[in-house]
Amino acid sequence: MSETLLKVEDLCSVFLTRQGVVKAVDGVSFHVKERETFGIVGESGCGKTVTGLSILRLLPEPAGRIVGGKIILGGINIMELSKKEMRAFRGKMISMILQDPMTSLNPVYTIGDQIAESIRLHQDIPNSGVQDEVISALKLLKIPAPEMRLGDYPFQLSGGMRQRVVGAIAMSCHPRLLIADEPTTALDATIQAQYIHLFKDVQKTTGVSIIFITHDFGVIANMCHRVAVMYAGKIVETARTRELFNAPVHPYTRALIDSVPRLDRKDDRLFSIEGQPPSLRNLPPGCRFYPRCSERMEVCGEQPPEVKIGDEHYVSCWKVSK
Amino acid sequence: MAEVLLEGQHLTKHYPVTQGLLQRIIGWVRAVDDVSFKIESGKTLSLVGESGAGKTTTANMLFLLERLTSGTILFKGKDLREFTSSQLKKEYRPSVQSVQQNPWSSMNPRMRVRNIIAEPLVVNNRQSKKQIRQRVLELLEQVGLRPEHAERYPHEFSGGQRQRIAVARALALNPSLVVLDEPVSALDVSIRAQIMNLLKDLQMKHNLSYLVIAHNLATVRYMSHSVAIMYLGQIVEYGQAEELFERPLHPYTKALISASLLTLPEDEEGQAEQIILTGEMPSPLNPPAGCRFHTRCSEARDICSKIEPELVPVGTQLVKCHHCSGL
Numbered sequence: 001m002s003e004t005l006l007k008v009e010d011l012c013s014v015f016l017t018r019q020g021v022v023k024a025v026d027g028v029s030f031h032v033k034e035r036e037t038f039g040i041v042g043e044s045g046c047g048k049t050v051t052g053l054s055i056l057r058l059l060p061e062p063a064g065r066i067v068g069g070k071i072i073l074g075g076i077n078i079m080e081l082s083k084k085e086m087r088a089f090r091g092k093m094i095s096m097i098l099q100d101p102m103t104s105l106n107p108v109y110t111i112g113d114q115i116a117e118s119i120r121l122h123q124d125i126p127n128s129g130v131q132d133e134v135i136s137a138l139k140l141l142k143i144p145a146p147e148m149r150l151g152d153y154p155f156q157l158s159g160g161m162r163q164r165v166v167g168a169i170a171m172s173c174h175p176r177l178l179i180a181d182e183p184t185t186a187l188d189a190t191i192q193a194q195y196i197h198l199f200k201d202v203q204k205t206t207g208v209s210i211i212f213i214t215h216d217f218g219v220i221a222n223m224c225h226r227v228a229v230m231y232a233g234k235i236v237e238t239a240r241t242r243e244l245f246n247a248p249v250h251p252y253t254r255a256l257i258d259s260v261p262r263l264d265r266k267d268d269r270l271f272s273i274e275g276q277p278p279s280l281r282n283l284p285p286g287c288r289f290y291p292r293c294s295e296r297m298e299v300c301g302e303q304p305p306e307v308k309i310g311d312e313h314y315v316s317c318w319k320v321s322k
Numbered sequence: 323m324a325e326v327l328l329e330g331q332h333l334t335k336h337y338p339v340t341q342g343l344l345q346r347i348i349g350w351v352r353a354v355d356d357v358s359f360k361i362e363s364g365k366t367l368s369l370v371g372e373s374g375a376g377k378t379t380t381a382n383m384l385f386l387l388e389r390l391t392s393g394t395i396l397f398k399g400k401d402l403r404e405f406t407s408s409q410l411k412k413e414y415r416p417s418v419q420s421v422q423q424n425p426w427s428s429m430n431p432r433m434r435v436r437n438i439i440a441e442p443l444v445v446n447n448r449q450s451k452k453q454i455r456q457r458v459l460e461l462l463e464q465v466g467l468r469p470e471h472a473e474r475y476p477h478e479f480s481g482g483q484r485q486r487i488a489v490a491r492a493l494a495l496n497p498s499l500v501v502l503d504e505p506v507s508a509l510d511v512s513i514r515a516q517i518m519n520l521l522k523d524l525q526m527k528h529n530l531s532y533l534v535i536a537h538n539l540a541t542v543r544y545m546s547h548s549v550a551i552m553y554l555g556q557i558v559e560y561g562q563a564e565e566l567f568e569r570p571l572h573p574y575t576k577a578l579i580s581a582s583l584l585t586l587p588e589d590e591e592g593q594a595e596q597i598i599l600t601g602e603m604p605s606p607l608n609p610p611a612g613c614r615f616h617t618r619c620s621e622a623r624d625i626c627s628k629i630e631p632e633l634v635p636v637g638t639q640l641v642k643c644h645h646c647s648g649l
Contacts, residue, residue: 043510158602188372189537190599193581197598215511218540221584222596245584259515261544263582266564269522270544272515276480 011069024050026233039224091122095170099182101162112150137172160191232288239313324362333393355555366532371552419492423504425484436472461490482513561639
């Protein structure tokens with residue numbers, strides 16, 4: 001874990017709607033190192049998925065677009081690539097796993113065909129060699145008896161197996177960065193544990209870097225090396241996972257961790273954050289969390305700067321900068 | 323021990339699987355198989371399990387939405403089969419209300435909140451319009467909403483607020499039991515705590531009983547007094563929440579708890595190895611012989627695949643496992 005693979009600087013993505021401009025991602029910066037799992041955690045609408053789609057340059061056009069910032073992957077600024085170059089870049093360099101395997105697989109093609117599709121598109125392999133590649137992708141994701149499974153349709157598989165097939169498609173061209181958007185949310189608890197365990201193995205074997213997008217702190221704790229917490233389009237805190245759980249600094253991070261019930265202790269009463277996240281069309285000025293923050297000050301009406309408070313620990317909060 | 327409000331005895335629901343023109347029955351899906359539990363007044367019982375474990379079918383049996391294959395439901399000590407249909411309508415159904423998982427699909431989008439909350443009152447009572455209007459405002463206040471919200475439509479609310487409306491509707495008839503089917507799993511993390519705290523407050527205030535159906539163990543620990551862990555239509559472990567989470571006995575319970583615990587990356591070496599179950603839940607159409615969990619159990623022995631264990635008391639819990647019962 002050393003070299004930086006991906007560097008995102010000041011990324012801004014917006015959606016143009018009839019009611020005005022929605023700033024879904026507003027000035028987000030982070031980096032992901034080689035062989036690292038980087039988590040992005042936040043509630044719905046905080047911009048985590050849009051961040052992931054922006055890195056792939058797959059925002060739904062024309063409504064969604066990236067309006068600023070740099071995305072540098074393996075030394076190349078992908079914002080400057082043409083559409084054609086970008087198509088070649090996806091699959092080989094970056095790929096993505098979506099939340100619901102039932103909607104990301106095509107129900108009328110066999111899983112063998114669906115994995116072969118991405119291999120044919122992105123790799124220069126003769127037709128005779130494609131099947132071997134498909135089988136090795138299935139083996140990587142530990143799908144039992146892969147040769148027998150090639151002719152299966154998605155409906156013949158269980159939820160956990162389907163999500164493995166989606167993983168096999170994503171890993172089939174040996175990408176260096178994998179963006180996993182809530183890949184375990186649709187799975188049952190024990191299957192979820194299996195899947196996370198499996199991905200740790202896949203990472204060890206292939207050395208792929210993973211951006212793990214989720215709202216579940218448990219998954220973050222079990223899977224990620226470093227985490228960014230997002231709120232209303234901005235990153236409020238970035239830290240190593242252990243540090244984030246043991247010594248969270250931003251009031252939102254702390255409130256979020258406190259409001260999740262713990263299995264290993266009995267809570268009499270949970271801490272709850274009052275109110276709701278703001279609408280992205282009508283953001284409060286300054287710090288976006290301050291209307292709900294229990295420690296707000298006058299200065300919070302202005303945007304707080306990002307401050308480094310420890311090794312790889314960054315926080316945007318006036319409480320720290322003062 | 324508090325008074326028992328509702329008791330399920332040996333509840334069983336088998337669905338026929340039919341084939342061909344004559345709808346010949348070729349098998350049975352054993353969705354719920356011999357499930358017994360007690361819900362005490364003012365207390366919370368949770369049914370926990372993965373999808374397909376039979377949790378929702380059990381709840382639907384309590385709502386009399388499913389005809390029991392066999393078994394008995396006792397409400398305040400009285401067998402439901404002894405209720406006449408008008409007694410059921412007047413005494414039982416108003417007392418057992420539900421809050422559904424998804425607040426986006428559990429409400430009619432064309433009705434105002436006022437009418438949504440008033441509907442159970444209109445259907446069940448002969449109250450005057452004025453009384454109903456008063457009651458709706460009272461309910462809104464109880465769940466932390468403002469009177470002006472009554473005139474709005476569901477789409478104007480966020481998920482957490484909608485779930486509050488659903489709770490208000492469930493409370494309209496002063497029920498004694500509310501079945502909460504995954505009450506917070508569709509909500510955002512910061513909103514979940516608000517709703518769980520609200521539910522706990524309402525329980526204290528009205529001495530409500532809850533039957534919580536959930537798959538998130540941490541939520542269950544926070545909400546419940548007693549817990550039943552279900553696997554493939556059967557209860558495999560049943561006991562008081564505290565004891566069950568502190569000293570889980572059944573291998574499946576242990577695996578579930580292990581899967582939901584937070585393990586921080588650097589902690590891994592020092593901690594107990596996380597239990598990762600292999601395989602998936604078998605089909606309830608053809609459940610494994612013997613103990614239904616033996617196909618995935620790390621401690622399975624010969625006896626487990628041959629003889630089905632009984633649900634027997636071990637310590638303070640009831641456990642369905644050969645290992646724990648000391649065989």
